[in-house]
Amino acid sequence: MIYYFSGTGNSKWIAEKIAEGTGDQLINVVDVHQGRVEIQPLKPGEKLGFVFPVHAWRAPDMVTELARRMKVPAGTYAYAVATCGEEAGLTLKLLNDIVPLTSTYTFIMPNNYIFGFDVDPTPVIQAKIMKAKDRLPEVIENINQGLKINDVAVGTMAGIKSNFTYHLFNRYGKNTKKFFVQDQCTSCGLCEEICPTNCIKLEKGKPVWTSGCIACSACINYCPVNAIQFGSATVNKGRYYFKEEW
Ligand SMILES: Cc1cc2nc3c(=O)[nH]c(=O)nc-3n(C[C@H](O)[C@H](O)[C@H](O)COP(=O)(O)O)c2cc1C
Ligand code: SF4
Ligand code: SF4
Incomplete structure (x- = not known):
């Protein structure tokens, strides 16, 4: 197992x-x-x-x-x-x-x-x-x-x-208040679907972060149009998720 x-x-x-x-x-x-x-x-x-x-x-x-x-x-x-x-x-x-x-x-x-x-x-x-x-x-x-x-x-x-x-x-690294979504969000719902703690809900088609985030980085890295940011920390940074071919 x-x-x-x-x-x-x-x-x-x-x-x-x-x-x-x-x-x-x-x-x-x-x-x-x-x-x-x-x-x-x-x-x-x-x-x-x-x-x-x-x-x-x-x-x-x-x-x-x-x-x-x-x-x-x-x-x-x-x-x-x-x-x-x-x-x-x-x-x-x-x-x-x-x-x-x-x-x-x-x-x-x-x-x-x-x-x-x-x-x-x-x-x-x-x-x-x-x-x-x-x-x-x-x-x-x-x-x-x-x-x-x-x-x-x-x-x-x-x-x-x-x-x-x-x-x-643990104290400061899981602060969902820093997440925000940019205009290019297509309301595809992927972030809501993949969040392992169910702490993202789409409201009027846009993600809203509630509590329980574990900072796994899935939402921000998988967003197909790079619409998610975490304060200024992630602006101008790349995004990563696993693919066998890079
Ligand atoms: C919240 C968080 C904390 C991390 N801390 C470490 C760390 O302490 N040391 C390290 O080498 N990598 C760290 N990483 C990088 C991940 O461990 C690494 O990219 C991992 O392979 C991601 O696996 P996953 O794709 O299965 O989520 C961290 C990543 C995240 C999201
Ligand atoms: S994954 Fe990106 S494009 Fe899709 S709903 Fe979430 S923020 Fe919007
Ligand atoms: S970082 Fe992970 S746990 Fe936190 S909101 Fe995004 S997908 Fe959910």
Whole structure:
């Protein structure tokens, strides 16, 4: 069983590749969060996987909440794969404190955090996806063989980033008041449809942000006409979502 969460498709792609290679079933954490799917009991000997993006040097809260709700039988082979633009800090160590993980990996993928930084230049996006593609078969083989591997890009000052900086992000980084929509919005409704926390509602055909945003960046990156901005932070920045060909 593989539980995945993804804002802009990087983690979904990795999760789908792992599911293909292991034959395991995929469950979207959003479906569990919104009550459409129950947490599934593990069959004897079944492996348990988590695939998700790093959000401010931790797992997204929805993933942490799911992990807290799970009852994992002792001896389960559990693994987690965190995708990140650069470094994961203590993300996997902190998840391991909730669900004991036999193996942990990071995959460096294109950055989607345009609230802070810009998107990666196209050659960097292409190189990151190519590298991930080349590495996936080995990781899948490791999982199939039940190996114990920790291959994680922790980065610098991990303790400070995964604690102090994470708490700052939690407090100030999910402020939906900064979202606004520009005139080119076509009222297509995609942002409302894809928001994992259902915090966007179309009013008179235009998105309005309510509470509950987790800053996953899906709405702003997927808008087909780049009509969404987050204060002045995202003006003149690129937009990113996963495609195999860039
Ligand atoms: C709110 C937020 C916080 C992020 N924090 C980090 C981080 O701490 N370290 C990092 O390397 N990348 C960070 N990123 C980048 C994402 O982890 C990375 O682009 C990831 O692959 C996106 O996966 P997804 O497409 O499945 O959502 C952050 C992105 C977002 C939206
Ligand atoms: S995705 Fe973009 S164009 Fe479509 S409704 Fe939302 S803001 Fe408007
Ligand atoms: S409103 Fe927040 S949670 Fe919803 S899609 Fe946009 S960034 Fe993600």
